[in-house]
Amino acid sequence: MIKAIRGTRDLLPPDTALWNFVEAAARDVFRAYNFHEIRTPIFEETQLFSRSVGEDTDIVSKEMYTWEDRGRAQSEKGQSITLRPENTAGVVRAYIEHKLWERGLNKLYYIGPQFRRERPQKGRYRQFFQIGAEAIGPPTAGSESPARDAEVLEMLATLLDRLGITDWTLELNSVGCPNDRATYNEALKNALKPVAAKMCADCQRRAVTNPLRVFDCKVPEDQPIIETLPRISQYLDEPCRRHFDAVQGILTAVGVPFTLNDRLVRGLDYYTRTAFEFTHGALGAQNAILGGGRYDGLSESLGGPHAPGIGFAIGEDRLVMSLKESADAVARKPDVYIAPLGPGMDRESARLARELRRHDVVVELGDETFRLKKSFENASKMGARFALIVGENEVKAGAFALKNLESGEQISVPRAELAAKIQSAS
Ligand code: AMP
Numbered sequence: 001m002i003k004a005i006r007g008t009r010d011l012l013p014p015d016t017a018l019w020n021f022v023e024a025a026a027r028d029v030f031r032a033y034n035f036h037e038i039r040t041p042i043f044e045e046t047q048l049f050s051r052s053v054g055e056d057t058d059i060v061s062k063e064m065y066t067w068e069d070r071g072r073a074q075s076e077k078g079q080s081i082t083l084r085p086e087n088t089a090g091v092v093r094a095y096i097e098h099k100l101w102e103r104g105l106n107k108l109y110y111i112g113p114q115f116r117r118e119r120p121q122k123g124r125y126r127q128f129f130q131i132g133a134e135a136i137g138p139p140t141a142g143s144e145s146p147a148r149d150a151e152v153l154e155m156l157a158t159l160l161d162r163l164g165i166t167d168w169t170l171e172l173n174s175v176g177c178p179n180d181r182a183t184y185n186e187a188l189k190n191a192l193k194p195v196a197a198k199m200c201a202d203c204q205r206r207a208v209t210n211p212l213r214v215f216d217c218k219v220p221e222d223q224p225i226i227e228t229l230p231r232i233s234q235y236l237d238e239p240c241r242r243h244f245d246a247v248q249g250i251l252t253a254v255g256v257p258f259t260l261n262d263r264l265v266r267g268l269d270y271y272t273r274t275a276f277e278f279t280h281g282a283l284g285a286q287n288a289i290l291g292g293g294r295y296d297g298l299s300e301s302l303g304g305p306h307a308p309g310i311g312f313a314i315g316e317d318r319l320v321m322s323l324k325e326s327a328d329a330v331a332r333k334p335d336v337y338i339a340p341l342g343p344g345m346d347r348e349s350a351r352l353a354r355e356l357r358r359h360d361v362v363v364e365l366g367d368e369t370f371r372l373k374k375s376f377e378n379a380s381k382m383g384a385r386f387a388l389i390v391g392e393n394e395v396k397a398g399a400f401a402l403k404n405l406e407s408g409e410q411i412s413v414p415r416a417e418l419a420a421k422i423q424s425a426s
Helices: 015-032 046-052 058-063 088-097 146-162 178-192 201-209 211-216 220-227 238-254 316-321 345-358 372-382 392-397 415-424
Strands: 043-045 066-068 080-083 107-115 127-136 168-174 272-280 288-294 309-315 336-340 363-365 386-390 399-404 410-414
Touching: 015 107, 015 127, 015 146, 015 316, 043 046, 043 088, 046 058, 046 080, 046 088, 088 107, 088 127, 088 309, 127 146, 127 316, 146 168, 146 238, 146 272, 146 288, 146 309, 168 238, 178 201, 178 211, 201 211, 211 220, 238 272, 288 316, 309 316, 336 345, 336 372, 345 363, 345 386, 345 392, 345 415, 363 372, 372 386, 386 392, 392 399, 399 415, 410 415
Parallel strands: 336 363, 336 386
Antiparallel strands: 043 080, 066 080, 107 127, 127 309, 168 272, 272 288, 288 309, 386 399, 399 410
């Protein structure tokens, strides 16, 4: 038997109703902050990710689904292509490619699948979904302002509140900019020199090539060493410090609680200044619901103009897991099951179904070969609220027997009043 590939899964009804509920809430909230939807391709040129996310990150060095495409001619070498492991790089590429700044498009959001070859476990998949947003643009659009960071964070708090997720924690850090990062990297390298030999192979490599990435290490034995390392917070230059203070000031003013965590560096190289994560206690080991940060140099590093930005990605799989709502409560059941009674009634039933559906009634259509008992059984199994009996007598009289499947009450309703009657009972 052929099964879904390890780390991928089918999302089935009624759970899909919960996914749609989450996506609708996100679209609603994002609209109020003037974000617009963008949809970028699922695969991109590999170097888009190696140049932005970074060669030394776990994502690029271990987790990407990469292959060489066929060249046009048989002798021609193909292009290296990768399934997107995240969506910020794709959005910034599109921002540059279409010169979106010329159209004043500075706030974009996306919803879609991402792919990473991680070890699958609860809350961690190889195909997973992210809902993300990017505020990017020329500094004249306010893209560099700490007000933008605070706005994005406040928007996230609003979305989580709207979804009824209350027990979240916002962890906040500043990872500085190239100016302070150079001094900090030196200090880190020096601190790592005497201890690196005792660390895991990844950290030994990181200690030389990209010391900040040591903070991504999950190996338990390395943690006491990492605890002793200097933190970026001690090395921020004056502009970075002022920016970070301003972000915190606005968050406090708008009533969004946060905690500072100077170990938080996020596993992607493009971040500068503000970095953050929202965690949720009930999720267990994979407790990060979402993460993000500022990336002031990303556009330029991909060949675009100076366009500071800040964005985030919500792990939709984990967000859905942390919802209190049950899928059953959100999923829409049929309002009415139409039970055609006897030969020739499929036609009449189809006409009635068409009329009712035009009034936004959810209709499930039975079959004239079914007996009434079978139709009622089907209706109950689907959770329909009403059964509508369509027989020759009803068609002649222009009034139909409408049975409330909860109370058992049955009344005769004229054709023209059916939709209103069914809807008024909801
Ligand atoms: P990142 O793109 O690594 O900053 O991750 C942002 C969010 O995406 C995380 O906080 C998780 O909620 C979610 N996420 C990342 N990787 C996975 C995965 N393999 N499976 C499920 N969710 C993930």
